Amino acid sequence: MKKIAILQSNYIPWKGYFDLINMVDVFVIYDEMQYTRRDWRNRNKIKTAQGSQWLSIPVEVKGKYSQKIRETKIGDKSWAMKHWRSIVQNYAKSVYFKEYKDIFEDLYKNMEKENYLSEINYTFIKVISEILGIDTKIIWSNDLNIIEGKTERLVDICEKLDGTTYLSGPSAQNYIDESLFLKAGITVEWMDYNGYPEYSQLYPPFEHGVTILDLIFNTGKEANKYMKSFNNDTI
Numbered sequence: 001m002k003k004i005a006i007l008q009s010n011y012i013p014w015k016g017y018f019d020l021i022n023m024v025d026v027f028v029i030y031d032e033m034q035y036t037r038r039d040w041r042n043r044n045k046i047k048t049a050q051g052s053q054w055l056s057i058p059v060e061v062k063g064k065y066s067q068k069i070r071e072t073k074i075g076d077k078s079w080a081m082k083h084w085r086s087i088v089q090n091y092a093k094s095v096y097f098k099e100y101k102d103i104f105e106d107l108y109k110n111m112e113k114e115n116y117l118s119e120i121n122y123t124f125i126k127v128i129s130e131i132l133g134i135d136t137k138i139i140w141s142n143d144l145n146i147i148e149g150k151t152e153r154l155v156d157i158c159e160k161l162d163g164t165t166y167l168s169g170p171s172a173q174n175y176i177d178e179s180l181f182l183k184a185g186i187t188v189e190w191m192d193y194n195g196y197p198e199y200s201q202l203y204p205p206f207e208h209g210v211t212i213l214d215l216i217f218n219t220g221k222e223a224n225k226y227m228k229s230f231n232n233d234t235i
Contacts, residue, residue, distance in 0.1 A: 004163035009121035010040040012211040016193045022134045022229035031070040031118045044211040072117040084108040096220030151177040
């Protein structure tokens, strides 16, 4: 049995994204897709005393409406330290911020030299996965020379990776032709993002849909106890 997940890259994703990575044998970054504005590709939310706040990476989009995610370039390289200052301002008082401060400060400093959004997202995903203890193999769809077609491409990726099960986010039920997977002998499973436990989070009321950094800074090494993929019986 070999389980595959295929998702577009997100910037500092929420805990559900990392749960999905941790539940499969191979995670494929699907950056062959068209870049979409006002989406999770280049932004995510943090908690602040004034409510949730977007951190958005400026990207070049003028005249590039059909560009792929992997082709999307950074518009202003000063974004990295601006984001880091916002994170420090809003998480410095969290219990485990000091424990992870150096890791993320170095990470943001190194982002100033990156030109492409996908590379930035990939670097954050890899580092955060290591912090959480996730060792899933992560590859790029671009390396697989995949065929055309919305569902056909997904099936082709799974076949090239000898996948027997495809784990998908729930929103894909609106467009995936599940019969094409079944015809290829691949089982489709749907991720369930309901029922996450709350943790001690700054600035009530509690909000689940924020970056994984919120969970890490507030719970430290206990972070995976508040995730689904680590088979925790108790909190």
